[in-house]
Amino acid sequence: MGFGLALLVAAVSGFIALSYEILWYRVIAFASWGLPGAFGLLLAAYLFGLAIGSRVSGAFCKDQSQAGDKKQLRLLAVFAFVANVVAWLVVPVFGWSAGRWDWPGALLFVGVAAALLGAILPLVSHFGIAADDRAGERLSYVYLANIVGSGAGSLLTGFVFLDAWSIATIGAVIATTGMVLVALLVALADLERVTRIGALAMLAVAGFLLVKLSPRMNDQIWERLLYKSDFKPDTRFAEVIETKSGVITVTQDGTVYGGGAYDGRFNTSIVHDRNGIMRAYAIGALHPAPKKILMIGLASGSWASVIEHMPGLEHLTIVEINPGYLKLVAGHPEVAGILKDPKVDIVIDDGRRWLHRHPDERFDVIVMNTTWHWRAHITNLLSAEFMDLARAHLLPGGLFYFNTTSSDDVQKTAATVFPSAMRVYNFMAVSDSPLVFDKGRWSKTLADFSFDGKPAIDRSTEDGKKFYDELVAYADLIHQPPQDEGLEARDSILARTQTAILVSDDNMVPEWRQVLRFPEHP
Incomplete structure (x- = not known):
């Protein structure tokens, strides 16, 4: 095996190994929410596999063959072929095993694939480097x-392939x-002509089968x-959108999952509220006249559509990290209007980074229907440091209103950082100015709210009047003992969360309070 070939094999095998690892993390991240x-x-399974593979490969490095011996290429070709096939199978194995062992069970198969991939570099080094005074340099x-x-591999697969193709297609490209x-190694190996042609023909068939079978092997992987x-054989998502920023799936009933975690439903109706949309309408009770609003996170677009129609709104800025949600929203008429409304600007960026890059922007309301408090990186939007950053972007009397997903740590942090705080269901409403859930404003918001001239609540019927009165009475819950779905004052929150921990960028408490979680699947 020549030194030039050794460099090529080392580079391509590294490309393949890291490309597969990115695909494996994508499925693990989705399965674990x-x-x-x-x-x-x-990473532990991957590195353990690499270590085992490197160690086992030592058994094949005890011969006295010289660098450049083409006979060595046969063994290397076999290792590369088996490693490639096993690594290609990892994603389907995650899908098949999820029904019985959830996602951790397939980590064993990751270790096996990594061991085979990890054996290639030591073999290349042994077969391609002469044992002389330049061995270390080579x-x-x-x-x-x-x-x-x-x-x-990391750059192309992570930033290009994931944006362009499905996981099945990417798997086929890496396998090819x-x-x-492998075909190059076979072509250069010391083989009889007939044997070489036969091996290359079999490789062509194997490659064809890998490409042909990839869609079938990965079919319904996200389901x-x-x-x-x-999971049942007839279970299928209505929509699947894959980008480098994540995987968005939509069930047949319009429930959205972002990266495997619940991310809302398509619904703007407060009458048929199946996604807690009442919390979006509540902005009208918490702020006297919100004209300029920043919304971090778009998801299904339902919240954005409600805020877009809020009486008196002049401008809505939406910062969304995953451009796939724009494609999703565009396909649903109930919310697609936000993409064309001149008073709505949608920016593709990280919310925290956008705030840092726009230090002079100020808003009446900053709203975030934040994802689960224990998901990776969510501390970036829930820490005391971020709350101070949000505060700096509020106009006088401004409101910061966000989902805590019922985390005591997050609720305590919000009530500690801001002098005025209130819990609205599982949201925290905080401000540097006095904060009330004003019943008069709430009543007027519900009465005036309309979508394209159609009232949000039809009060011309008895049922509509009754529903309206019940919703208006929600404002009175602040005077009652705290309820999970009600209102709670700041003093009560602080008393209830005494044992909770303030969230900081350093401690990342919500993410690491419980290392392993297995959320109940739908």
Whole structure:
């Protein structure tokens, strides 16, 4: 095996290994709802597999063959072929095993695939580097080639492939790359002509089968990972949108899952409230005249559509990190209007970064229907430091209104950072100015709210009047003992959450209070 070939194999094998790892994390993140510890467990299985593979490969490095011997390429080709096929199978295995062992069970298969991939670099180093005074120098070049290939795999797969193709297509592309590498090794190996032609023909068939079978092997992969033991053969999502920012899926009843976690439903009706949309309408009771609003997170667009129609609103800025949600919203007429409304600006960016980059922007209300408090990276939007950042972007009398997903830690932090605070269901409404859930404003908001001239609540019927009166009475809950779905004053929140911990960028309490979680699947 020549040194030039050794560099090429090291680079391509690194590209393949890191590309597969990115795909494996995508399915683990989806299956675990973005659990912070999921990546650490994947990395542990991956590194353990690499270590085992490297150690086992030592058994094949005890011969006295010289670098450049083409006979060595046969063994390397076999290793590369088996490693490629097993690594390609990891994603389907996650789907098949989710029904019985959830997602951790498939980590064993990750270890096996990583062991086979990890054996390639030591074999390349042994077969491609002469045992002379330049061995150390050449080893460094081989290692560098592997790092360059690994980096290229991470960049291309993570930033290009995931935005362009489905996970099945990406798996097929990586597998094909692996088969081309194996074919090159076979073509250069010391083989009889007939044997070489036969091996190349079989590789062509294997490559064809991998490409052909990829859609079938990955069919309903996201359904399997979400529903797990409740998955049925006829279970299919109505929509699946895959981007580098994540996977968005929509069930047949219009429930949205972002990265495997519940992310709302398509609904703007307060009468047929199946997604807690009443909390969006409540902005009108908490702020006397919200004209300029910042919304971090778009999701189904239901909240944005309600805020867009809020009486007196002049401008709504929406910051969404995943452009896939724009495609999703565009396909649903109930919410698609926000994409064309001149008073609505949608920016694709990270919410915290956007605030840092726009220090002079100020808003009457900053609203976030934040995802689950224990998901990876959510501390960026729930920490005391972020709350101070949000405060700096509020106009006098401004309101910061966000979902705590019922986290005591987050509620205590919000009530500590701001002098005025109130819990509205599982949301926290906080401000530097006195804050009330004004019954008069609430009544007027509900009475005046309309969508394209149609009242949000039809009070011309007895049922409509009754429903309206019941909703108006929601404002009185602040004077009653706290209820999970009611209102709660700041003093009560602080008394109830005495044992909770203030959330900071450093402690990341919501994410790491419980290392492993297995949320109930739908």
